[in-house]
Amino acid sequence: MNINDVILKTVSKAVVLIILTFGIYLFFSGHNHPGGGFIGGLVIASAFVLMFLSYDSETVSEALPIDFKKLSGLGVLLAMSSGIAPMFLGGAFLSQSFGYFDLPIFGKTELATVTIFEAGIALTVIGVVVNIILSISEDE
């Protein structure tokens, strides 16, 4: 381990936290402000990529036992099933709805089904981006 690695690892520990927080913020703020599932997913993915860059992939895989291939499949499945569900409630495929609810801590909050769809998109993006970068980096 040389001196550059120490700096990189120490800095990335802090930075990853910031990027992840920012990514999650972007994901939820997307409804009314810039952000959304795609960007949120990309930012979270770039945090993971930074982790893989500064540490080796074995260490990260141990701390983060996620199969990113399955994650991307799960994302597509989630996005699709969020579209199929309204069909059984009389709506068309992928029709979204929203409503305003009084929640204990948040107060009056808007809940929208589009968030489930966006979560599917985000998971797909995270899974695909990390998976591509991992497979290229692990290729001999």
Next chain:
Amino acid sequence: MYLLILAILVPFFFTAFIPLIHNRVGSIHLGWLVLVVPLVLFSIFVVQVPTISNSDTLMQTVHWIPSLGINFTVYLDGLSLIMALLITGMGALVVLYSIYYLSPSDSFPHFYAYLLLFMGAMLGVVLSDNLLVLYVFWELTSISSFLLIAFWYHRKNSRYGAQKSLLITVFGGLGMLAGFLMLHSMTGTFSIREIVATIGQYPEHALFYPAMFLILLGAFTKSAQFPFHIWLPDAMEAPTPVSAYLHSATMVKAGIYLVARFTPVFGGNAAWFWTVTLVGLVTLFWGAYCAVRQTDLKALLAYSTISQLGLIMSLFGLGSAALHFGDGEQGALYGLAIFAALFHMVNHSTFKGALFMVVGIVDHQVGTRDIRRLGGLMAALPITFTFAVIGSFSMAGLPFLNGFLSKEMFFTASVNAASLPIFGASTWGIVIPIIAWIASVLTFVYCMIFVFRTFFGTPQSKKADRKQVEPTLGMLVSPAILCVFIIGLFFAPNLLGDHLLRPALNGIIPEISGATPHIYAWHGFNTELFMTLGIVIVGSALYLTFRSWIKIFRLQPAGWTFTALYNSFLKNLKRASNWITTHYMTGHLPSYFAYIFMFFILAAGGALIFTGALSIDLTSDSPISVYEGLLTAVMAIAAISILFAKSHLAAVLLNGVLGFSIAIFFVLFRAPDLALTQLVIETVTTVLFLLCFLFLPEWTAEDSSKRTKFRNAFIAIGAGVTITLIGLTVNSGKLFESISGYFENSYELAGGDNIVNAILGDFRAFDTMLESLVLFIAGLGVYTLIRLKLGKGSGKDEHQ
């Protein structure tokens, strides 16, 4: 409320659960759990019988893509109910049979997952009213059939058979899709019921005949009609329960179902009448002719299935004449053929299912199904022998079995057709009963071969591999139930006729009210009875003298078969595409860019000029600010510097300058979402570049000739100019009103202030969903390509 829709979806849901439960079932065979699905579904459909026999129909709709007219509409009438009962009933028997048939080394979860997938898809085909939904399920049946044929995928023949069936049925399916789209452009609807109601307005439409022939192509390939029958014998590589289920009782009847469903659309038309009838008759004859020469019991049954499917198909062709006459005595007379077709469709499922199960038992207990190595099994397998006699004598059309009744009705229909006063049948119609009779004689011969060569004669136990005893009781239950139906339907055919066949008939030829057929076992001494007597006499004589005329099959030159044609087509296709690919896939990236950009310049630039769309109007543009000018200058400098870069790193960094500058442009133009996305994408791309450094060759200056350099510069400038012109044109010309006003109400419509996201997740969510799917597939593709190590270790399964 959505009972029927759920009935279609239940097998799919259960399929998803199989991987989760199969490890937890312990000593219980997975098949017992799977058996619940067809049994429950069967009882759901049986409950509908009283409704349907009152000539009522059921319809349930779930909106899918209403804006495109695609809805998941389930429509249950007599015809779909018959098919649904066959699918679920035969499904239950086959699952039960498979519990005893499969060996412990087979992968049960795969087998039952594929089988349930098929069951759901097939139910979807027969219950869908919407053409596009029907098409999706139709292709799903092809895919599940492919998976089931290749179930023992380590065998070369299984893979060959699976590929052949998939290529042929999907080829037909694509034709059918084109036919469906033509029907839609004619009538403006995808609903079969609405098409039936309005098709009378378009008899002279230019697309009427193309649509008809394309839909028939789908039906003929699926139902293994001549000359597309060649996939069915190779499909026999599937496990025998699959052959009994998909390749004789249900899936191959999808084409027949389609013809029946579309008879009210296209029937009463000479082209439909002759195409369906003649293809059916030729298939009937050719299947029977080929079946006689087979030495493998399953191949014999495969050709006999082809032949019987041809018989049913020709009956639907003959019956379509009824629609020409309309309501009245004549219409009712020819409508009988459709009634006979429906009846024979049910009968064929019973006796052919039983026969396949008999072959499965013989194969399972004796270890071979080659009739040259079989014989004298009557003493060892007396119960199986009884089933074989009942099944094949019914297929031969002998009395006291259901096949006799439908065979007699087939002869009635063919004799009636000979005196048909329309479609030029008065001159050529006589051919129909003659072909029917000859094919029936051959049918009789192969039925006798099936019974007598297998179960009579000298026992050949020395050549057989195993001890020959009856199998466990469980394996005999399913064929026994089918045999009960074979005999029961002879004595009480009108129970089926009144409750199921007549409502189905009324659905196919609705305007003919006089068609109230009744099935009689005894008609007196008429033409049909003498035809049957002739078949028995001539057939017996032919069977007894079999060895002296078998040489006639050698007259057909070897290599003059449709299978040989198919094989050479595949071979040449591979060779041609290999030739083309090696000529343009040179591995030289600059050439690829040259192809792509030249195509782009010609296609996009050409369209821009020839359609006269090119118009540049700069008057209403806002002035260029200092920031924009500076940024453009930075980008231009970076782009030009790339040309003179001396290392990979410099080139990548300069490329990054371009990307980040675009992000700043997005900020200037107040598009924060785009700017954010562009920034993150640039970052991730840079990481990708860094990873790829390892694999890149040394940076060397292209040592290309002046001419090549000039050509490349020309293409590069051309592409840039084309893009610029398109951009300026788009900004200047207003071909239609802007639609962006609609999206500005996103807070009321979608509950979100961010218009970009409201569009992505709500207004145009379908695009987004498909994009994420594309992304997912691309990711899997990258992963597979990198992990795929050609050469060592791969292909060891290839040549077993």
